[in-house]
Amino acid sequence: MQEAVKQALELKKAVYETYRDIQYIRFVDDSKIFKRGTIVIGDTIIPPYPKIGRLFVLEEGLKRFFKEPFYIEEKADGYNIRVIYYKERPLAITRGGFICPFSTDRLKDFYDFNEFFRKYPELVLCGEIVGPNNPYMELHPPYITFDVAFRLFDIYDLKENRFLLPEERYKIADTFQIPQVTRYGLYTTGDLERIKELVLKLNAEEIEGVVIKSAQRHLRYFKYATPIINIKDIEADVDLLLELPGEFFIQRIIRFALSSLELGYDGKEVTNRLGEIFIENFKKIVQEFKESGKISRQYVLYFNEEENIEEFLKLENRASDLIKVKLIGVEREQNKYKVTIEKTFLKATSRLYRLIRGYPLYD
């Protein structure tokens, strides 16, 4: 094992994890060399998927960061995984560096990764898992109305230690028919009006937003959200008003205001609903809480293998101190296990409990 990995393990910047019969090392924190989300599996070190900067003002951002042409792609609303190939099995790794039992279980439904990886074992396929029946995200693209799907948005080459350029990736994805995020084509900063029109069209479709990727420079990526998605995010997460940092909500208000201004999006109707979204929805949460005594959400997930259900529940309860996951029920449906789980958000629950029971806050 590399000396740097050993040191990180000693410093608890990295920890051992297990998925079924596979042991691997996960970086829980940035170390000197490796960043949080890196995993070491067998002899391979898989880097984390990098954070992408978010633009609040498109025109100034594009002019500031792009002289060269850039591709625009859909920012698909789901969660990020890296698909790797290990001992002839494709595995899905979350952003935090866990092998996700749910995502891994479902890979074979998305695409024949085995066939692809037999040819290109050195590639990491980075993509979004999208769709209503996922365990992490409330929102999903409007065109995925059931279960989950996979959409490739990046490829990392472990031999060359680099992310491919968009065109290199497009070629591979097209050749091997890997499902990809929607591509809107090549633009330059001269196309600002066309780009704004595109985002307004996506806004009308309630798509999350776009990712702008340099055609020439590796990892020169920026993301930009449609106005509407910010309000939909707030609406989807108002039950976690006492769980999420206040900035989660406030930043989305700022994004909505700035993007509406720049795009010339009126958004009056959405604006007028914001008070109701915050207040009437939160009142409902409080009323429900008085019955249930908890802030929780139910998820319906489809699994192929029973063992992955177990692994998934184990991992979820271990991965966060703030969330308790409970299995509600398992049914057979077609060739799948239809699994209903409940997540209880412990911070929101205890905070609301205390407020409602008359305990004071010192602010």
Add this chain to the structure above:
Amino acid sequence: MQEAVKQALELKKAVYETYRDIQYIRFVDDSKIFKRGTIVIGDTIIPPYPKIGRLFVLEEGLKRFFKEPFYIEEKADGYNIRVIYYKERPLAITRGGFICPFSTDRLKDFYDFNEFFRKYPELVLCGEIVGPNNPYMELHPPYITFDVAFRLFDIYDLKENRFLLPEERYKIADTFQIPQVTRYGLYTTGDLERIKELVLKLNAEEIEGVVIKSAQRHLRYFKYATPIINIKDIEADVDLLLELPGEFFIQRIIRFALSSLELGYDGKEVTNRLGEIFIENFKKIVQEFKESGKISRQYVLYFNEEENIEEFLKLENRASDLIKVKLIGVEREQNKYKVTIEKTFLKATSRLYRLIRGYPLYD
């Protein structure tokens, strides 16, 4: 000097401050013995005004914390000062432990503190400075429409080292005709419906809220806000959406929802305005920012003494790294100096500048 004060000075938990010819020590941080906001002036140690817990649900809170009767008083919307007597001068100390040149300057307009303190030099008069022409707060009680006023809400006895009970204070304030916060009388937990009616009446008047004070136990105080004031707070501070912690805004939404629910306050009209308050107002801020390049507020203050204007500006610029204060103009008006100042909020300014100039955020 006490050993504990010396130690705190060494540890930088306390620092020397100056107001005109007066030197004093201010606790910038909690030390072993003294809390942040304590000041040492001459041989006297003035404790800070304690934090008061806020109830989100009145019924449960009152039942939990009161067996005995309690007084209800107006929570006057302003800023908290402690008036002390030092070398035959009344001085106004802010919550943070500064002698406030503005508040101190204006004491003689509020009440004949000299006469009172000649009899009771051992008492600290704790009160709120309220009114539109103050340097700290955007909101003010509806019945103070010009300049500022003082309202006593507590008395600390330096000899007995205790805060007086409400009745003791009422007696002194009545006898010496010290202006007091509005008193709503004595209640018990059996009076819940009457209390709710009172708060609803105050809500209609757009009063900030109430403070509930045990008639028997020292410092058993709780505060409770009217629903409407939370939305007015948000409206007043939306220009600081990028300055204040997100919790500032989110907590007020939660307070509004919970108090509306409990009081049976419909508040639909207010709810419907919330989106506009957040978004349309923030858009205006952005448009203004494009002209001015800064997030700032103007304040008009009335001073008696020129030297206090200087002292005030010096203190304001020293007291916070986040705020820059500029003198815009001074005029004579009646027997006062009418002073216009501008505060620029540096965090909000630089954050908005970066967003608008196209710099990305990594979230």
